[in-house]
Amino acid sequence: MRVSNQMTVDASLSDLYRTMDNLMKSQQELSSQKRVNSPSDDPFSAYKAIGARSQVSIIEQYSKNIDDINGWVGATDTALTSVNEDLQEVRTLAVSAANGTLDDSQRGTIADQVDQLRDAIVQLGNTKYTDRYLFSGTNTKTKPFTWSGTDVTYSGNSASMNRDIGPGAQVKTNMTGEEVFMGLTVNGSTSNVFKLLNDLSTAMRANNTSSVGDSLLQGVDDALNQVEEKLGQVGATENRLTKMSDALSTLKEKQTTLLSNAEDVDIAEATINLQTNQNAYQATLAATAKVILPSLIDYLK
Numbered sequence: 001m002r003v004s005n006q007m008t009v010d011a012s013l014s015d016l017y018r019t020m021d022n023l024m025k026s027q028q029e030l031s032s033q034k035r036v037n038s039p040s041d042d043p044f045s046a047y048k049a050i051g052a053r054s055q056v057s058i059i060e061q062y063s064k065n066i067d068d069i070n071g072w073v074g075a076t077d078t079a080l081t082s083v084n085e086d087l088q089e090v091r092t093l094a095v096s097a098a099n100g101t102l103d104d105s106q107r108g109t110i111a112d113q114v115d116q117l118r119d120a121i122v123q124l125g126n127t128k129y130t131d132r133y134l135f136s137g138t139n140t141k142t143k144p145f146t147w148s149g150t151d152v153t154y155s156g157n158s159a160s161m162n163r164d165i166g167p168g169a170q171v172k173t174n175m176t177g178e179e180v181f182m183g184l185t186v187n188g189s190t191s192n193v194f195k196l197l198n199d200l201s202t203a204m205r206a207n208n209t210s211s212v213g214d215s216l217l218q219g220v221d222d223a224l225n226q227v228e229e230k231l232g233q234v235g236a237t238e239n240r241l242t243k244m245s246d247a248l249s250t251l252k253e254k255q256t257t258l259l260s261n262a263e264d265v266d267i268a269e270a271t272i273n274l275q276t277n278q279n280a281y282q283a284t285l286a287a288t289a290k291v292i293l294p295s296l297i298d299y300l301k
Helices: 005-032 043-097 104-125 177-181 193-205 209-213 215-263 267-300
Strands: 145-147 152-154 162-166 169-172 184-186 189-191
Touching: 043 104, 043 162, 043 193, 043 209, 043 215, 104 145, 104 177, 104 193, 152 177, 162 215, 169 215, 177 193, 177 215, 184 193, 184 215, 189 193, 193 209, 193 215, 209 215
Parallel strands: none
Antiparallel strands: 145 152, 162 169, 184 189
């Protein structure tokens, strides 16, 4: 078969375009530091990268959930710890008021302190976190407790808030006002922390030392046990969140490594490839010039 000048030129140009494409690809790999910039570069690696990137995104969302929950649970822990400390102080005051040697004025002073602690606990029951009430159940925009002067009205609900923290894993994030402050039994009647403390100060002012030192003191102990139980549950939740966060960090690290292996370029290898392709392009360019120039001269003749 006769090889014409045009065939030689076409072949030379084809080689030139091929080496130019290789050079451009090497430049793109080095500048992006990615071996796979489009699925056509390596379909199998691109498929693995898509899967790994999706997993990293899911893990990051779980981690964001845990960060949000940690803030909420931490605020709950702080509020309940303060409630517990106030109730411990109430107990100490009740034991003092039950002492038969105190006079009316002294018991009245203690009763005033109990009222102050009651009001403080009402405020703690209405604690907010990021403009949401901690103890309102799922009615987080509704103030849970309103003090009427002798008792409270609870405007929250008993619903739990559950959040996803991992694949197939959920955690209860809230403590309702009913769980923490309501549901006490004092003298055979249903009561709550706030009414209990009001009854306690009323009994102190009436010099009813038997009730102060017996049923009402027992009521304070029951309230303490209830709050401490909830504090234990909050602590268990915090421990679970910490463990899950650590597990997600490990899983994210593995998926990130898979993603890197699938699409990242070896910088040293890419640098060598770039230099090689630059040399190949320069050599092809010079060879093509030698082929095209004589052909052009022949054409002009």
